[in-house]
Amino acid sequence: MCLAIPGKIVEFIPDIRSLALVEVAGVRRRVDLGLLDDDKPAKGDWVLIHVGFAMSKISEQDAIEQMNTLAMLGETEAALQEIRGYGLGEEDSEQPAS
């Protein structure tokens, strides 16, 4: 729960405000950007994710270092399990309303 997981914004979800597709170590899930309203990230930016919400923008270097820290803490698997679990474990299944 208190893991901060670094992810890269790969795509914004059309028509759904404040949701983006974020990639973490090859896993893509929807992440809520609503807490970054004051400093909106762009495609390609890196963010730190807590419980499905992006909490802060970080540099790519910091993202790599955060991933290393998770690995050193033995938390990589827990972090990936959390990311995979977002959206009740379904891979971006929810299509935006057209």
Added chain:
Amino acid sequence: MKFVDEFREPELINKAADEIRRLADPSRHYRLMEVCGGHTHAIYRFGLKDILPENIELIHGPGCPVCVLPMGRIDDGLSMAQDPNVIFTAFGDMMRVPGMNGSPLEHKARGMDVRIVYSPTDAIKLAQANPDRHVMFFSIGFETTAPSTALTLKRAKSLGLSNFSIFCNHVTIIPAIRAILDSPDMRLDGFIGPGHVSTVIGCRPYEWIAANEKKPIVVSGFEPLDILQSIVMLLRQLKNGESRVENQYKRVVPWEGNRAALAAMAEVFQLRPFFEWRGLGFISQSALRIRDTYAEWDAEQRFNVPGLRVTDPKAAQCGEVLKGVLKPAQCKLFGNECTPEHPIGALMVSSEGSCAAYFNYEHRKTAMLTNISASA
């Protein structure tokens, strides 16, 4: 120093360790509290204790949300889910936390509909997928997770979702630090401030500790080098007789915090007059409740919550360990009846709990060394 070679920048680690030894006055004993459970985990995992001189003692703080939650709240949450129409949802960390009659996972084994979610918004998704059932989300955490709960509540309201509620157990870090400083048996020289909580609240809320309590506080990152650098910064202040708030984790923590997150929290939550913390007792204005404007989604207002007060198992000394009065291994149950596989107290459940961290790294290491020397 068995882990130093595995660190990313061993030369910088060694440099920081040298600086710590240079700054630490050998005639003094330093007691520094790392507030955050994530730091506790990192300190044990990285074996940082072995790097520090003996007169620097790290005291583990209250920043592990499942550890400070009194057992009665778990039973309160579970009591609402006795209704077969209710789906109980919580983060994975909560699932093995013992209540009076077992953990959520044990209740699930007995037939309760208990499900893990990794994000509170997924509890909303579950409610939408199960319109005939009521989905209750058991929310816990400090300011790191409270903003996500706030946005989830705002979303539930905008969707007009009537079969969803949140059992709010969010706590705030500053009153807990104040309670620790007020406790007469606790003497501390400074604080390693929490990293991710501070991304939300920023550094200003700590200024009173520096100004009124004359204790330095350094907001720190989680890498081994971050923690050692924070200790260097604390020792430097102590040497110069200073007490300031410093930010070692500038790359992530803005001094002013996250305004959008604070605004969402202010809209949805208000402070409870008081709240019980395991080990620390009742602390005034230390927890959040859901505002009446969101009453429809507040499990405490929708359900008849018994308001249980359950004392911890008598032999377990979680309270003393939480306050830093006892070290984990000094508890009578540690490593015998209470282990990460069969936790009796919450500090043994979460990887951020000091007992679990101590057990997984120190205790297992000692046991291994004893076996090696016995067989040699």
